[in-house]
Amino acid sequence: MVEEAYICGLSWAIKLTEDAVAVNDRLCHGACDKPKREIDVSSMGACEDHVRSTLMHELLHAAVYAGVGPAWPEDEEVLITGIETPWYSMFRDPRNLALFQKFTEGVFEVTLAKQKGKKHARGGKE
Numbered sequence: 001m002v003e004e005a006y007i008c009g010l011s012w013a014i015k016l017t018e019d020a021v022a023v024n025d026r027l028c029h030g031a032c033d034k035p036k037r038e039i040d041v042s043s044m045g046a047c048e049d050h051v052r053s054t055l056m057h058e059l060l061h062a063a064v065y066a067g068v069g070p071a072w073p074e075d076e077e078v079l080i081t082g083i084e085t086p087w088y089s090m091f092r093d094p095r096n097l098a099l100f101q102k103f104t105e106g107v108f109e110v111t112l113a114k115q116k117g118k119k120h121a122r123g124g125k126e
């Protein structure tokens with residue numbers, strides 16, 4: 001199955017497979033081919049929650065690449081692994097759904113537009 005994710009407006013192909021995924025001849029649960037903008041996630045031997053977590057992990061790699069390109073420091077894997085669990089828990093928690101819908105529906109932009117011209121409560125610049 002191939003899905004798509006959009007990061008900074010660019011499409012990334014997401015391939016969910018029951019086959020193993022190999023990176024440099026090493027089998028793993030997921031891979032992010034940054035120049036090709038392709039993510040592979042394997043469900044082989046993994047529970048559904050692990051597949052989702054792996055997808056989130058690979059999306060974080062893609063987001064880093066979209067943000068800073070190939071110039072990311074060597075410890076990218078350490079950073080991504082550290083962010084993965086809390087980031088995944090945020091997306092997985094249904095209590096955050098309303099907030100995420102506001103992001104995609106542009107509610108924040110409407111609210112900010114209404115506030116334009118009003119003084120910020122904290123006295124900051126507009």
Ligand SMILES: [Zn+2]
Nearest residue numbers: 057061077080
């Ligand atoms: Zn990784």
